[in-house]
Amino acid sequence: MRLGIDVGGTNTDAVIIDDSGNIKAWSKQLTTSNLGETIYETAKIVLNEANVKPESMKGVFLGTTHVLNELYYPKNLAKTALIRLTKKPSKIKPGLFWPSHLSKYIIKEFHLETKYDFTRQIPHYDEIDHESVFKMIKELEKAKVESVCIVGAFSSFYEDEENNLKKVIASHMPSLSVTVSNEIGSIGFLDRENASLLNSMLSFVMKDALSSINDIFKNLGLHCPYWITQNDGSLMKVEEAIKLPIFTIGSGITNSLRGASKLTGLKNFIGIDVGGSTIDIGMVSHGHPQTEEGPVKVLDIPVNVRLPKVHSLSTGGGNLVNTHNGDLLIEDTIASDITKDGLAWGGELWTISDSFLKIFPHSFKDKHIKYENLEGISTEDCLKVVNTVSSRIREKIRQLQPKDQYVPLVLVGGGSPLLLNNIFTKFDKAIQPVGYQICNAVGACYAPLSSSLDKVFWLNDRTKEEIVEREKERVITELIHKGAKPETIKINRVEEFPFDYLKGEMFRLKIMAFGDL
Amino acid sequence: MPWKITKEDIRFISLGARILSCGGGGNTRSMEALILSVMKDDDVIEVIPIHVVRDDWWVTAIGIMGSTVLFNEDLPTGEEMEIGLSLYEKEYNKNVDALISIEIGGVNALAPLLLALKRRLPVIDGDGMGRAFPELYMTTLHLNGIPLAPLSLVTQDNMKFIPSSYTSDQAVHEAKSFANNNGGHSHVVGYGASGDEIKTSMLSGTLYLAYRLGKIITSYGDGIIRLKQIKNAFENSIYGELSLVIKGYVTEVSRWFENEVIVGKLFIESYTKQHNQKIEIQFMNEFFTIHNGESIYRVPDLIVFLHIDSLEPISVVDIQRAQSVIVLVIPAPNILHTTDMLTLIHMKESYQLLKKEEDQ
Structure with missing residues (x-):
């Protein structure tokens, strides 16, 4: 159970x-x-x-x-200090492309000189420059820093330096949370720094x-x-x-897609999750929700972490509808509790759900809905809302549909009854499984274990194949260690990337494996 | 008309340069971040159009060569270009009066700007490629006989000066091996020439065009109007007439290795059903060819991918299945179509690559 x-x-x-x-x-x-x-x-x-x-x-x-x-x-964000470990300090300021409500949490910036030079391959690493570290720790204490983020150049080649510095800081300030960038992302300094800083700020959450x-x-x-x-x-x-x-x-939509797969038994489909503030559309192939990594943005901040590949439409069931100078507007703001604030429920706010209910009454089996409350809004306007929302969804679906075979649509999420049999019919192979309202929780139950690797390797007299095999073994061992049943382990992907200008001497390897508990 | 670049303009130039990069040219983010970090709100960079360039000026071209992946990991300090220019001036015993970008497509459009700001030098409105090409020598400057050397190369902890006695081929070889041995990338100051020579060999007006394109894309207004403005911007430039090849979505992308370079192809299906159009596009460092049934477009013409709503350019690295795109083709300036230039950019070898793939 x-x-x-x-x-x-x-x-x-x-x-x-x-x-x-x-x-x-x-x-x-x-x-x-x-x-x-x-x-x-x-x-x-x-x-x-x-x-x-x-x-x-x-x-x-x-x-x-x-x-x-x-x-x-x-x-509840933490006041964060950034420590860059690079050969020389860069004039690039951190948090440049950030919204100000987040960048203000970067309160301190330090530079420490790295001893690592990847071109020489072997780190000239003696020990940490304790004097500069002590000085820095004093400043961290004085500034009442709540979290520290260490980003070292080339940490995806060589993580020891970040990790060692973390140990030293932790020994002086044990209660401080410290993020090291090698645990967050791979090559690409600024994007990794962004993701690491966000992680650091989220320490308390x-x-x-x-x-x-x-x-x-x-x-x-x-x-x-x-x-x-x-x-x-x-x-x-x-x-x-x-x-x-x-x-x-990004786990919410991933759970929802996996739940949709479990509830329908389908392995390949397009999942449509109709929520309060967004409609999220994603693709499941071979039972796995598709993910993507870099260049992705979180609140316009470029980061290099893996995120589910979803298309979010800001037309969820709770989004407000308004008329402005005769134009119909779907706003970004939402009703926080539609069963209180929505017109159909006796509230004051005209939402997308209300518009659908006007055109398609009885979509929701909710005895609290009073249809007479919808008399004040025009059928024509509501129809416009319905058409706008449905054409946006249809457009996305059309783009996602694989060309060789038409995959079914699975509608989940609390708002999905608004679409089923109204916009999407049997003709679209649209399915709404029993349990659609709790699809995310169902999906969470079936989440697999995973183990992944994204690192850069020097060949050092080994063949590429040797390294790939060794790392594959390592990933599998880690999965078993986490508790995966060996017979369920599947290597999901192995990708190699060469570096131009450094012919064949080094390569980046990505491995991803899944296994069931 | 001479004009001045303000801090606010940097992001427009960065965006426009990515359009002209045809999917290649490297990520502009580090360089943009560097300039924005250094530039004060009231700082300006002077831009000199072709007819104001003085014949007796000494001009050098500025760029970054090598692996863009490694460049994006190895944050520049912001001092490299100044060191490079000082080295150049000291070793060559000549003062530089103005700067020009080696390559307008991508990160190199921004490369001279920081140096221009710090040394209070003007930047010439133009460049040596008119788009992005993968190699340092694939420039109209080289084509017109401007030697690459003397050349100064600077990385975070090393520098090298290659004197004028080196032929361009030798200089390219030296520069590559220096980059290889020093972290995979290097800042470059070279292609020195008199204002007179630069004027007759550069591609003129490309910096302003990049700025215009970036400005149009970020302006409010619906897609069709902005697309029309983009068309107009190209019409008032050295490029040919823009045509919209397809509005559609990527149905398939595949990538593989060929001679240790990632190459790939993708298919796009049109939105408009009546045409039932489907086209194939091949790419290497940049978008390379379009097969569209009867017609074919190829390098050096500019093949540009824009996001269908935002009109932001999409690179060969970032292009993915199910993306909605607009594909544009802009005929390259005439000089890039000359036989000599086509030889310089190895169009022959590239055709072979194409053929090999078709045989598979």
Whole structure:
């Protein structure tokens, strides 16, 4: 038996799935500012409803969009210092292309000279220049820095220098959280620095949300292992998530796509998740949600971390509709709780959902909806909204559809009944599986373990094949160590990239492997 | 008309340069970040159009050569170009009066700007390629007999001066081996010539065009209007008449190695059903050829990929399946179509590469 929990911006869902894949029970609660409490309440309800013993639970799987929300609306970001480890200081200022509500959290910048020269291959690494480090630590203390981010040039070739500096800082300031860029991203200094800085700033967010998780699960009588889902849809330990929060920012849609795959049994399809503030459209092939890495942007900040490959339309069910000088506008702002604020529910706000309900009454089986509340808005305007939204979705789908074979559409998310049988019909091979409202929580339950590598290697008298084989072995061993069943392990991809101008002497290798618990 | 580049203009030039790079030319981000970090709000860089360039000036071309991947890891200090120019002036015993970009396509459009700012030198409105090409010698400057050497090369911790006694071929060889042995990339000051010589061998007006293109793309207004403005901008330049090849989406991308270089091809399907158009595009360092049933476009003409909504240029590295794109072709300036230039950019070998792929 598995317990999946999805903490979204608006709702928190929990689901219990038995070993044959049947949903035993599910619950949905509004997400409050106290995440621990929300998780506790939602889990408690679903455990009661399913009437299963907590001991029979094999694992708890937690997905959340909490970290991403924090970047949009910061409440708990850490004041961060950046340490660049480069040969010489660069005049490039950090946080240049950032929105100011985030860049203001970079409060200090240091430069330390690296002893590493990749062209000589062997690091001339004696020891850390303790004097400069002490001086720096004094300044960190004085500035009341809350988090430190270390970015070393070529750390994807050679990570020791970043890691050693981290150790020294940690020995002086044990409570400070330290991010090292070699754990965040590969080659490309500025993009890696951006991702590492964001990770550093997010230090408190996961820590505060999850530090009590041990006690919460204990209080619920759950003594099984528990996991957090990350951007590529695979699992990470809670300790890892606390250390590397940046890797969870895209997990919501990935869980939703995986859930859609489990609920329908389909391996290849286009998933459409109709949420409150966005409609996310993504592709699942061979059972895996597609991801992409660099050049991706988070709030316009270029970063080189892997993120799910999704097309987000800012036309979710909760987006507000307005008329302005005779023009119809779909706004970026959303109703925070549509079942209170939406016109159809007796509220004051005209949303996309209201427009759909006017044209397609009874899409939602919700007895609180009063259709007479929609009399004030014009059918013509609502039809325009419906047409705009549906043509945008159709356009994206058309682009994603593979040319050789037409794949079905799977509609999930709380708002998806608005589309099914209204915009998408059997003719489109559109499916809305049972459990569509809790698809994210279902997907979290089935997240696999993963292990990946993205490093640069010098050949040093070895053949490329030798290195690839050795690293493949290493990735597989790591997966087994994490708890994957060996027979389920699949190497998802092996990619080699040469470096022009350094013919064949070095290459970048990317390996990605998945395995089931 | 002489004009002055302000801090605000840097991002327009950076964006426009990526259009002219035809998908290659390297990532402009580090260089843009460097200039924005150094430039003060009221700083300006003087730009000199061709007819104001004085015959007795001594002009050098500025650029960065080598691996763009490694350049983006090895943050520039911001001092390299100044060191390079000082080395050049000292060893060659000649003062430089103005700078020009080796290559307008990509990061090299920005390369002379920081130096111009710091040394208070003007930048000439033009460049040596009119787009992006993969090699240091593939310039109209070289074509017109301006020698590459004397040449100064600077990396973070090394520098080298190659005297004028080196032929251009020898200088290219030396420069490459210096870059290889010093981290895979190098800042370059070379192609020195009198104003008179530069005027007759450069591609004129390309810096202003890059600025215009960037400005148009970032302006508000719907796609069709901005596209029309882009067309107009090219019409008032040394390039040919822009044509829109296709508006559609990428249905397939494949990449593989050929002589240790990543090459690839992709297919685009048109949005407009009545044409039922599907085209094939090949790429190497840049977008290379378009096969469109009866017609073929190829290098040196500019093949440009723009994002369908934002009109931001897309590089050969970033192009992916399911992206919605607009593909434009702009005939290259006449000089790039001459037999000598086509030989210089190895069009013959490139055809062979194409053929090999078709046999597979």
